[in-house]
Amino acid sequence: QVTLKESGPVLVKPTETLTLTCTVSGFSLSNARMGVSWIRQPPGKALEWLAHIFSNDEKSYSTSLKSRLTISKDTSKSQVVLTMTNMDPVDTATYYCARIPRGELFPFDYWGQGTLVTVSS
Amino acid sequence: EIVMMQSPATLSVSPGERATLSCRASQSVSSNLAWYQQKPGQAPRLLIYGASTRATGIPARFSGSGSGTEFTLTISSLQSEDFAVYYCQQYNNWPLFGGGTKVEIK
Numbered sequence: 001q002v003t004l005k006e007s008g009p010v011l012v013k014p015t016e017t018l019t020l021t022c023t024v025s026g027f028s029l030s031n032a033r034m035g036v037s038w039i040r041q042p043p044g045k046a047l048e049w050l051a052h053i054f055s056n057d058e059k060s061y062s063t064s065l066k067s068r069l070t071i072s073k074d075t076s077k078s079q080v081v082l083t084m085t086n087m088d089p090v091d092t093a094t095y096y097c098a099r100i101p102r103g104e105l106f107p108f109d110y111w112g113q114g115t116l117v118t119v120s121s
Numbered sequence: 122e123i124v125m126m127q128s129p130a131t132l133s134v135s136p137g138e139r140a141t142l143s144c145r146a147s148q149s150v151s152s153n154l155a156w157y158q159q160k161p162g163q164a165p166r167l168l169i170y171g172a173s174t175r176a177t178g179i180p181a182r183f184s185g186s187g188s189g190t191e192f193t194l195t196i197s198s199l200q201s202e203d204f205a206v207y208y209c210q211q212y213n214n215w216p217l218f219g220g221g222t223k224v225e226i227k
Binding site: 037048049098109113 | 122153155157163164165166167170176208210212213215216217218219220221
């Protein structure tokens with residue numbers, strides 16, 4: 001059974017760095033062409049892709065947020081970590097991780113439940 | 122930069138009726154287009170990929186069509202559990218979602 005679960009702080013202060021962890025089960029991050037993305041959704045708004053990382057350690061970032069994002073993985077722990085620097089109230093959103101099973105030209109087939117992050121002083 | 126536009130923003134439909142949702146890309150995305158369903162408080166669920174292939178476990182009343190820049194999601198006979206927000210997403214380049222269509226009960 002494939003599952004993904006996000007974890008991290010529910011509240012961060014402006015200018016702080018956010019660190020989120022996605023723990024996966026039911027598949028391996030080392031499987032060929034396997035990837036995990038981070039996607040966010042501000043309250044009442046649409047989905048926004050942030051970054052992804054693949055089994056070969058290839059990484060890509062949203063053009064608009066690239067300077068603030070870092071994605072990494074620990075295959076032995078089945079975890080993908082996203083850091084976002086210089087948080088602002090507009091970054092308040094539910095953050096999801098999602099699986100990409102067959103390389104970049106494939107959509108997200110399994111999603112985590114999401115974690116709501118609020119940015120406020 | 123690609124832009125994904127969905128229409129209408131809100132669609133009011135009676136149970137049992139057909140719903141037709143549109144998604145337009147500002148440039149060709151080939152058939153690298155997916156549709157997701159999202160209910161309140163839940164993560165999105167993959168419905169359609171490759172513009173027209175139903176994901177595992179998705180009922181046959183959901184169908185997708187189109188290629189290039191124009192895509193359609195059709196729900197042939199709306200059930201109560203189908204009232205939700207639907208997003209299209211292109212994955213021909215960096216993943217990009219449309220703004221969503223809310224399907225509500227008429």
